[in-house]
Amino acid sequence: KQEVTQIPAALSVPEGENLVLNCSFTDSAIYNLQWFRQDPGKGLTSLLLIQSSQREQTSGRLNASLDKSSGRSTLYIAASQPGDSATYLCAVRNTGNQFYFGTGTSLTVIP
Amino acid sequence: ETGVTQTPRHLVMGMTNKKSLKCEQHLGHNAMYWYKQSAKKPLELMFVYNFKEQTENNSVPSRFSPECPNSSHLFLHLHTLQPEDSALYLCASSPEQGKRLFFGSGTQLSVL
Numbered sequence: 001k002q003e004v005t006q007i008p009a010a011l012s013v014p015e016g017e018n019l020v021l022n023c024s025f026t027d028s029a030i031y032n033l034q035w036f037r038q039d040p041g042k043g044l045t046s047l048l049l050i051q052s053s054q055r056e057q058t059s060g061r062l063n064a065s066l067d068k069s070s071g072r073s074t075l076y077i078a079a080s081q082p083g084d085s086a087t088y089l090c091a092v093r094n095t096g097n098q099f100y101f102g103t104g105t106s107l108t109v110i111p
Numbered sequence: 112e113t114g115v116t117q118t119p120r121h122l123v124m125g126m127t128n129k130k131s132l133k134c135e136q137h138l139g140h141n142a143m144y145w146y147k148q149s150a151k152k153p154l155e156l157m158f159v160y161n162f163k164e165q166t167e168n169n170s171v172p173s174r175f176s177p178e179c180p181n182s183s184h185l186f187l188h189l190h191t192l193q194p195e196d197s198a199l200y201l202c203a204s205s206p207e208q209g210k211r212l213f214f215g216s217g218t219q220l221s222v223l
Contacts, residue, residue, distance in 0.1 A: 004153065031209065032209075034211065034212065036212075036214075041199070041217070041219060042216050042217065043115075043117075043201055043214035043215050043216045043217050044201070044203075044212070044214040045214070046211055046212060046213065046214075049211050089154075091154075091212070093209055097159075097166075097167075097208045097209040098156060098159075098167065099156065099209075099212065100153070101153040101154040102153060103151065103152065103153050
């Protein structure tokens with residue numbers, strides 16, 4: 001069964017810093033990987049989706065990379081802002097159509 | 112606003128009550144999902160419907176009963192729940208099963 005791990009569980013940085021969130025998965029036979037943002041008590045917002053054939057995707061200050069062979073993905077956030085404070089989750093889809101989620105990294109950006 | 116609407120936002124119920132959660136999407140998506148999110152745990156997939164047909168039931172207890180009358184609406188009927196069922200219940204949709212997920216804001220359920 002696919003297992004998804006996100007480290008660290010929590011991260012606190014000063015405003016303006018660039019930062020990297022990590023996601024690792026045990027089964028490299030994936031179809032795609034998504035990064036989500038979740039604000040407290042709310043649903044998840046899809047940020048980026050990387051297909052298994054892709055190496056990275058970019059949206060504004062966000063860049064997600066995928067290394068399928070090593071079972072890793074990173075989410076890079078440039079010039080962090082207090083509004084970026086949220087929990088970031090990654091989810092991996094296997095060829096069987098099911099998504100497996102990590103437990104997330106709780107990010108706090110300090111003004 | 113993701114285009115997926117869940118009601119109610121909050122629900123408190125006793126163990127003997129019967130209630131229903133509702134999810135609605137007008138994105139033209141064909142797949143709809145129920146997930147359970149408990150503190151400190153990964154999201155757990157409960158049910159998947161693709162073109163109104165249930166394609167996944169992730170060993171969910173029978174006190175949770177899904178219903179998908181059409182591709183735009185999804186319900187989760189609840190009866191005789193346990194306190195450990197308290198969680199955030201999230202509905203999601205995707206253009207087809209396995210594609211990008213769009214989530215609703217969730218229903219925060221407390222079982223007393």
